[in-house]
Amino acid sequence: MKKNKELILHTLIGILTGYFLIHPISMVIYWFQLNPDEFNMAGLTNVFLGNVKHAFSLHMMPMSVAFSILGALIGLGSGFYYKSINRREILLYGKKQLLQQSIPSLIANGESEFVEFKSSLRHDYRQIKTDKNLEDVILKSIAGFLNAKGGTLIIGLNDTGEILGLENDYWSLKRKDKDGFQQRLILIISNAFGKDICTKIHIAFHEINSKEICTLYVEPSRQPVFVNEDNRTIFFLRTGNVTNPLTTSEVVKYLQNRNLGF
Incomplete structure (x- = not known):
């Protein structure tokens, strides 16, 4: 009521x-x-x-x-x-709060409902090699923000906020710089979710301690976004400081509540 x-x-x-x-x-x-x-x-x-x-x-x-x-x-x-206007104002307020903070402040405050860190796009730091499957991890995080209230994904940091940079990712690409990195991001996002979703994702690069990192400012999507995995379509949602897959019943309930404005 x-x-x-x-x-x-x-x-x-x-x-x-x-x-x-x-x-x-x-x-x-x-x-x-x-x-x-x-x-x-x-x-x-x-x-x-x-x-x-x-x-x-x-x-x-x-x-x-x-x-x-x-x-x-x-x-x-x-x-x-x-x-609808009130909902937009709330979303804009959240974005303004994020944008008012500097990148170092975002990193210092750690992961949250609106901020997530990822070490790389496709470089496996454990096995010290390129692993294209890691791109799916990035897509899941993006989908989680799209299906929730939006947020910022920072690539080039570990979970504790240590700056790793993008150099290893650059070396795995044909074009070994941030332009090649951005092109790869846009390609995998458009292939996974469609070109229209790319308009909801704003990519920027920042240099900290002589290392480049990439930030993706993700707007919330009106339509549900699914990730294809092993011939299955999975709905990911950012809640708190984690991105989780939802069961079919959980997806139905969440979308019903969201459409009703709960």
Whole structure:
């Protein structure tokens, strides 16, 4: 009930507006259309008050109900619009809070619901070799942010925030620089989720302690985003400071709640 109070309030205001304002005014306008020759400024007040009073008479009740329903629909539409604007403002506020912090501050504050660190795009630091399968890990993290409230993925850091850089990733690419790295990112993202999703991901590079890192500012997606893995489509969601796969029932429940604005 509390989560839908805006819709209820807008609907009630719409009903009252339709009954007490739109209906009487329409009655006055209708009278002037039927009696154009009888109009004069001296009798304007009497005409207005007489038609307003007539609008609330008993035999006009069906019209009053009709205008109340019209007002309710207008109010409901206004409520949904207000909720969408409010939701956008909340998302923009979260982004502004992130952007107001410097990259070192983000790193110092560690991982959170809106920030995640990844060591590399495709370099395996344990086995000290290139492993293209690690790109799937990046895609899962991106999907988690897309399906949640958005956030920032920083590549080139370990879990503790130690700066590793992107040099090892660069050496694994045909074009061994940040342009080649960005091209590879865009390619795997567009192949996995579609080119339209690329517009929700903003890539930037930063140099810290003579090492380059890459930040991906991910906007939330209106449509659910799935990751293909072993002939399965999996829904990942960023919750707290972890990205987890959801079961089918959990996905259905989450999407229903999200569409209802919970």
